Every structure is written in C-alpha cells, then in structure tokens.
Amino acid sequence: MHKKTKSNEGVDALALMRKWPGNGQHGRAMQMRAQVALAKRVSHISYEIRDIVRKAREVQKTGKKIIWMNIGDPNQYGFSPPVHITRAIHEALNDPKYSGYCPSEGDPELREAVAKAQETEKSRVFITSGLSEGIDFLFQSLLNPGDNILLPSPGYPLYNTKSRVLGGRDNFYCCSEDYLPSPEDIRKKINEKTRAIVVINPNNPTGAVYPRSLLQEIANIAGEHNLPIIADEIYDHLVLDGAPSINLRSLTKDVPLISGNGISKNFLYPGARVGWLAFSGEGTDALEGAIQKFCNQRLSVNWEMQRGALAAITTSPTHLEETHRQLLLRRDSFMKGISSIPSLHCPIPHAAFYTFVKVNSPKFRTDKEFVYSLLDETGVLVVPGSAFSPTLNGNYFRATFLPPPEEITEAFEKMGKFLKEKG
Ligand SMILES: Cc1ncc(COP(=O)(O)O)c(C=O)c1O
Structure with missing residues (x-):
C-alpha cells in the first residue's frame, strides 16, 4: 500500500505507480511505492x-x-575566457601532478597569488568550488537555527536560500531607489541573533557600485557590533563606468572580513568552478578553522582548473x-x-x-x-x-x-x- 507522507502529499497517485522489471512477463501486479521521504530543508531551496x-x-x-x-x-x-587561462588548464591536464587530490584548502601557488592580490596571508585563503561553495561553508559555520545573517534586499538569492536551509531567520536591509544600502537600516536590523553582514559590491541583481563613504560606514557599523562582513566582490573587475570598485579590505584593518571572489565573472569562466575566501581583520581564527574543516571533508577542488585560476590572476587582465x-x-x-x-x-x-x-x-x-x-x-x-x-x-x-x-x-x-x- 502506498503510504501518504507529508513529502509526497499532492503527488498524483498514478505518478507513484512503478512497473518493476519483468512486470507483465511474469504476471506480477503493478506495485505502488511511496516516494522516498525528503528532509524538510529541501523545501527551502528555490x-x-x-x-x-x-x-x-x-x-x-x-x-x-x-x-x-x-x-x-x-x-x-x-563571451569566452582568455586563452592564457585555457592554455594553463591544458598544460595541467597533461601533467600527472595535477591528477590527484589537491590540498583541501587549495593549490599553494594559487593561495599565494590570491593572498598577494587581497593583501592578506596565504594561510588565510581558502579555494572553493566557485564562490558558491565558499558561501555554503561560511553559512554552515556561522548559523544556528534561529540566527540570522543580515542580507541586502535586493540581493543574490543563494544567500537567502542557504540561510533558510540552515534554519536561519530572514533579515534583510533595505536599499535606496538607486539600490544603495541604507546604513540606518543595517543598524536598525542588527539584533542579538545576527551573525554577519553580507555586502555584495558590485551588486547582482542591480549593477550598483557602492561609494567609498557608504562602505566605510558599513565597516564602522560592523566594527561597533563586532560582526564579520562577508564581502562578495565577484564582479569587482567589471565596473563599466565611473570609479573602480572599492574593496572593503582597503577600508578596515581590524574588522573581521571575508572577501569572496573567483574567476566566474571577472575572467568569464563560470564553468571552471573556482572561487575563494580571503580572510582579513581580527577575530576569525575559529571561523578559519571551521572553513578548513569544511574544505577537508570535501577533499579537494578540481586541481587543473585551479591552475587556470592561477594563470588568470597572475597575468595582466588584458x-x-x-x-x-x-x-x-x-x-x-x-x-x-x-x-x-x-x-x-x-x-x-x-x-x-x-x-x-x-x-x-x-x-x-x-x-x-x-x-x-x-x-x-x-x-x-x-x-x-x-x-x-x-x-x-x-x-x-x-x-x-x-x-x-x-x-x-x-x-x-x-x-x-x-x-x-x-x-
Ligand atoms: C553575487 C554573486 N555571488 C556569487 C555567485 C556565485 O559565483 P560562483 O560561480 O563563483 O559560484 C554569483 C553568481 O552569479 C553571484 O552573482
């Protein structure tokens, strides 16, 4: 008998009928199977x-x-990625050294190069399978059910989905008509369950680029509340007019800061799936330890692609x-x-x-x-x-x-x- 569970309510009973191999040939009756039950968190993924x-x-x-x-x-x-990146990947594909697992936290040379670009130490850089995986590791490391991470509205949906899947509470800060974050609203929305503030600059979905004074104000607020900032800067080379995008790490030395980036957008290579988290500021030792654990449990990011990322960030972005x-x-x-x-x-x-x-x-x-x-x-x-x-x-x-x-x-x-x- 098909047992109706919460997860398959509303599913057409006929859709649950399955013929087993040999049905008909051996005269066995068609059997009905309940759908495999899902964890509740899946319903939060959209x-x-x-x-x-x-x-x-x-x-x-x-x-x-x-x-x-x-x-x-x-x-x-x-559009396509620059050829020096694909050439480096080809070379790595032909070198058996890169066919094994890479160190979990990333290719040492790539970490070094990211650390140089991000003005931090190599030991504070973690290479992830796209920035998406980095966001996943951060949210898993920071959120307990009922906590919240302050997110921009509008913002990139992965953040909200991750938070909900982990039992986090929605907490959004508003933006002006020009899609610039409101520092007053950020201040107002911080509560005792807030674990971090996400800043996406330049922004998806709005294309807004935030001015220095605004970023400085956000950094000050984070500092006052001792909250880490997750700075998603994955479009920072794609400013089309006006002043170049300002990276948050240039505005604060002590605020706990995680700068997220990768080669998906700036280097037109989303399929490579290489991103990174670069830590700066103070008070993030435990968080860095947690990210290392998440890196360890999934073993490695594709090594050949990391060699492509190394070529990307060590060559002039012509x-x-x-x-x-x-x-x-x-x-x-x-x-x-x-x-x-x-x-x-x-x-x-x-x-x-x-x-x-x-x-x-x-x-x-x-x-x-x-x-x-x-x-x-x-x-x-x-x-x-x-x-x-x-x-x-x-x-x-x-x-x-x-x-x-x-x-x-x-x-x-x-x-x-x-x-x-x-x-
Ligand atoms: C703001 C933002 N952050 C992160 C990502 C994910 O990037 P990745 O391809 O490195 O996982 C995207 C992808 O569209 C994005 O728009």
Whole structure:
C-alpha cells in the first residue's frame, strides 16, 4: 500500500505507480511505492533563475523564439575566457601532478597569488568550488537555527536560500531607489541573533557600485557590533563606468572580513568552478578553522582548473578592455530600451551585466504574473524580482544585458508592444 507522507502529499497517485522489471512477463501486479521521504530543508531551496528555464523550454517547443535575458553566464552569449587561462588548464591536464587530490584548502601557488592580490596571508585563503561553495561553508559555520545573517534586499538569492536551509531567520536591509544600502537600516536590523553582514559590491541583481563613504560606514557599523562582513566582490573587475570598485579590505584593518571572489565573472569562466575566501581583520581564527574543516571533508577542488585560476590572476587582465566595451554596447542598448517604455524604470547599472527593473503597470498583480505572461506572449525571458528581494513592494524583474545589442532592441520592441496591449 502506498503510504501518504507529508513529502509526497499532492503527488498524483498514478505518478507513484512503478512497473518493476519483468512486470507483465511474469504476471506480477503493478506495485505502488511511496516516494522516498525528503528532509524538510529541501523545501527551502528555490532558485527562480533556473526554475523559469523549464517554462521557457516549453514555450520554445511551441516554435516561439526565446530571447534569453535570464542568466548571468557570459559564455552563453558569445563571451569566452582568455586563452592564457585555457592554455594553463591544458598544460595541467597533461601533467600527472595535477591528477590527484589537491590540498583541501587549495593549490599553494594559487593561495599565494590570491593572498598577494587581497593583501592578506596565504594561510588565510581558502579555494572553493566557485564562490558558491565558499558561501555554503561560511553559512554552515556561522548559523544556528534561529540566527540570522543580515542580507541586502535586493540581493543574490543563494544567500537567502542557504540561510533558510540552515534554519536561519530572514533579515534583510533595505536599499535606496538607486539600490544603495541604507546604513540606518543595517543598524536598525542588527539584533542579538545576527551573525554577519553580507555586502555584495558590485551588486547582482542591480549593477550598483557602492561609494567609498557608504562602505566605510558599513565597516564602522560592523566594527561597533563586532560582526564579520562577508564581502562578495565577484564582479569587482567589471565596473563599466565611473570609479573602480572599492574593496572593503582597503577600508578596515581590524574588522573581521571575508572577501569572496573567483574567476566566474571577472575572467568569464563560470564553468571552471573556482572561487575563494580571503580572510582579513581580527577575530576569525575559529571561523578559519571551521572553513578548513569544511574544505577537508570535501577533499579537494578540481586541481587543473585551479591552475587556470592561477594563470588568470597572475597575468595582466588584458581581456577586460574588450569585455567592458562589449558590455557597454549592450548596457546602452538596454537603457535605450528602458527609456522607450514609460512603464519601466531602472537606474543605470554601473557594473556587471544585470539590471533590476521596476514595472509600473496596474495590470499585473505580481511580478511572476508579469514575467510568465511576457514569456508566453513574446518569448522574452527575464526573472521575477521577488527571487532577489522578498521584501520589496511592487513588481520588479531582473534582466541580464548580455545578449547582442540587436537582440536587446528586439526584446524591448516586443516588451513595448506587450505592455501597450495590456494597457
Ligand atoms: C553575487 C554573486 N555571488 C556569487 C555567485 C556565485 O559565483 P560562483 O560561480 O563563483 O559560484 C554569483 C553568481 O552569479 C553571484 O552573482
């Protein structure tokens, strides 16, 4: 008998029927099996950026052209990593030295190079499988159920998901209309269960770049409360105009600081899965010990790819000039599109390849309703804003401006027509 458990409530009973090998041939009755029960934490995992792709594929099957503006992977839009990186990986692939497990905390030369770039000691650098794994290790090391890590809203959804999976409480700080964090709100939201503050600069999903004075204020607040800052700086080489991005470690010597970075974005190599955490400031010995434990239990990051990362950060980043030029063309095309549609609004993104757009139309009750009907009717694919900002009022979407400029223009023509028809 199929036993109904909480985890499979709502699942069609027919979907639970399984034929065992030999059914029919041996005349055995079809058997019903309960779905394997899941841990509760799984229900907290949602990742709209990828979930919506399933729906887009269905629409694509109907013959409609999809304009993909959903994902921050430059390689899906014709960008590719610099050849000196791939050459270094090829060399490592041909060297049996790199076929074994790497030291768990990372390739010694890569750690040395990251430490130099981050102005810290090699022993305080941990190489992870993308910054994503570093974020996972940090949250696992810091959060007990009921605790909170202060997150930006809007922000990158992985942080919120990680917190919820670990039983953390949501705690978001607000940003201004220009998507700059509010120091007053950060101050207000810190409570006795707060374990850290996350700062994403330059920001995904908004493309905002934070000024020095604001970063200094955040560092001061963290210092006053003795809270570590997790500084996600994964887009720091991709500032498109204005002053270069300021890394938090240049503003504070003593505040406990974990700078997160990697080669996914700055070096256009997300598939390599190499990132790192670099510690600076005081009071992080135990946390560094915990990160080492997490590194040990998963043994190693792919060694050959780390050799590619070493080439990336020890060679002059000459690819950036052309990358910026291409991104600027696309960004300008995107902003032209925005200004052609009165019901859309977003501040100019000064970095990375994202925009967080407000939709001022009474026709849509929710952001999902807007995004899904836009997809159905026009084939333009963007991501609902609520995936990045559970606290924002109003309808927003996140779009990448990675497609070629002509495709961005086409997307806006379709969007303009769609919004006009909807009234
Ligand atoms: C703000 C931010 N942090 C971290 C990551 C994850 O980076 P990685 O590919 O190194 O895991 C992303 C990926 O999009 C991101 O946007």
